[in-house]
Amino acid sequence: MKLETINLSKTYFSERGEVKALEDINFEVKEGEFLCIFGPTGCGKTTLLRLIAGLEQPTTGKILLDGREISGTSPDRVLIFQEFSLFPWRDVFKNIEFGLEMMGVKDRKEIVEKYIELMELNCFEKRYPYELSGGMKQKVAIARALCMNPSILLMDEPFSLLDAETTKLLHRELLKIWEKTGKTIIFVTHSVEEARILGTRIVFLSPRPGKIVKIEEVKKGIRV
Amino acid sequence: MKNFRGNFVLSILIFFIFLEFLSRVIIKNPLYLPPPSSVLLSYISLKNYIFKDIITSMIHFFIGVGSACFFGILLGIGIGWFSKIYIALFPILEILRPIPPIAWIPMAIIWFKLTHVSAGFIIFTGAFFPVLINTYTGMKDVPKILIETAKILGAKSELYLIRYVGIPYALPYIFSGIRTGMGVGWMCVVAAEIFGVSDSGIGYRLFQRFYHFHQMDYAVAYMFLLGFISLTMDAIFRKFVEDKFLKWKKGIVK
Numbered sequence: 001m002k003l004e005t006i007n008l009s010k011t012y013f014s015e016r017g018e019v020k021a022l023e024d025i026n027f028e029v030k031e032g033e034f035l036c037i038f039g040p041t042g043c044g045k046t047t048l049l050r051l052i053a054g055l056e057q058p059t060t061g062k063i064l065l066d067g068r069e070i071s072g073t074s075p076d077r078v079l080i081f082q083e084f085s086l087f088p089w090r091d092v093f094k095n096i097e098f099g100l101e102m103m104g105v106k107d108r109k110e111i112v113e114k115y116i117e118l119m120e121l122n123c124f125e126k127r128y129p130y131e132l133s134g135g136m137k138q139k140v141a142i143a144r145a146l147c148m149n150p151s152i153l154l155m156d157e158p159f160s161l162l163d164a165e166t167t168k169l170l171h172r173e174l175l176k177i178w179e180k181t182g183k184t185i186i187f188v189t190h191s192v193e194e195a196r197i198l199g200t201r202i203v204f205l206s207p208r209p210g211k212i213v214k215i216e217e218v219k220k221g222i223r224v
Numbered sequence: 225m226k227n228f229r230g231n232f233v234l235s236i237l238i239f240f241i242f243l244e245f246l247s248r249v250i251i252k253n254p255l256y257l258p259p260p261s262s263v264l265l266s267y268i269s270l271k272n273y274i275f276k277d278i279i280t281s282m283i284h285f286f287i288g289v290g291s292a293c294f295f296g297i298l299l300g301i302g303i304g305w306f307s308k309i310y311i312a313l314f315p316i317l318e319i320l321r322p323i324p325p326i327a328w329i330p331m332a333i334i335w336f337k338l339t340h341v342s343a344g345f346i347i348f349t350g351a352f353f354p355v356l357i358n359t360y361t362g363m364k365d366v367p368k369i370l371i372e373t374a375k376i377l378g379a380k381s382e383l384y385l386i387r388y389v390g391i392p393y394a395l396p397y398i399f400s401g402i403r404t405g406m407g408v409g410w411m412c413v414v415a416a417e418i419f420g421v422s423d424s425g426i427g428y429r430l431f432q433r434f435y436h437f438h439q440m441d442y443a444v445a446y447m448f449l450l451g452f453i454s455l456t457m458d459a460i461f462r463k464f465v466e467d468k469f470l471k472w473k474k475g476i477v478k
Binding site for chain 2: 077102
């Protein structure tokens with residue numbers, strides 16, 4: 001699947017005036033690509049991801065998925081948040097199962113177990129979120145997203161609340177999974193290093209309002 | 225834990241001895257303060273109707289608290305989740321809320337006559353608001369990120385969001401509402417039974433013993449009975465309902 005943004009802009013209107021978050025965003029993401037979006041804090045990276053996820057509507061412009069304009073959220077584009085977003089009342093297994101349950105999938109056990117295996121979460125199925133470390137929580141969130149089998153995985157600084165060691169570990173795991181599944185990933189980050197480690201291409205955004213400064217290809221050699 | 229239980233018994237024992245002394249040596253008038261020993265003894269002479277009284281009060285209690293939970297939770301979900309329902313109903317609820325249960329007695333008599341339902345209604349008016357307010361608070365406080373996560377993962381409609389995110393999140397709040405409601409419910413049992421809905425019941429007996437016979441030891445015996453039943457029910461609820469459903473909450477599972 002190919003994702004394309006056309007003249008995308010987003011302005012927030014409030015009583016204190018309007019804030020331009022994004023302006024004239026044009027780029028495309030090819031199937032199987034690992035695209036990183038880099039920019040300073042407050043440049044609208046998160047907004048861009050939320051638009052693609054369908055949680056918000058653009059002020060102007062549109063987002064096309066295989067030529068068709070998107071509207072609203074869809075299990076096709078799963079967003080993983082920066083904050084921990086597991087359902088605290090569900091254990092690991094049931095958290096991962098959530099999306100399948102919403103979709104009315106019948107034989108969920110096998111699928112869930114497959115992704116528990118893939119994310120190396122065995123032995124943790126019955127744990128509740130409060131018993132997990134931050135890194136674990138994000139791994140569960142990734143497993144939960146993957147088992148929806150989305151065509152695009154959207155990640156909003158998913159590792160920024162973790163310590164450096166854990167982050168490194170999860171970088172490696174994420175790349176492994178990306179290679180294994182061939183998923184298209186759009187990854188937002190405020191660290192160029194992270195973008196260079198992970199991405200095949202990097203979109204640089206300017207501070208508010210977010211505009212594309214440049215798009216850079218990452219040479220294979222630099223990547224781990 | 226064992227130590228705690230020991231302290232508990234000791235504390236009550238000392239209080240008991242103190243009251244006994246106060247009553248027999250200083251006050252010397254069982255009408256003002258019946259000695260605890262005669263309160264305990266009165267349970268023996270009350271044994272013929274004590275069980276019937278408990279059952280009658282249980283009926284009143286469950287009519288009242290049951291309906292309070294049903295309507296309180298339903299309405300609480302409604303006003304907590306949908307701002308339009310909140311805007312429409314909040315003023316009405318705020319006007320009704322401060323009305324004490326006893327003030328509803330005339331209405332209860334007119335609407336439900338002298339029946340168990342009438343007593344249940346008085347208990348309802350006391351238990352309803354704690355359930356409602358707690359449920360409402362829980363539903364209103366659901367973190368936005370969990371709702372968005374559910375949407376992203378394919379929750380198709382408001383109904384899905386309420387069923388799979390709102391209610392599970394609000395459950396601890398709802399439970400604490402039910403517990404508060406049950407406590408208030410027992411407090412209302414006396415008010416619910418003093419206007420003649422039945423010729424048994426804890427509240428009925430308590431008041432009758434005082435009003436007609438001035439048997440204060442009997443009255444105090446029933447006061448303690450009320451407290452004891454309320455405490456027991458709360459403990460049962462905590463053990464069998466909260467511990468079972470709220471395993472995921474930090475601090476409840478040790």
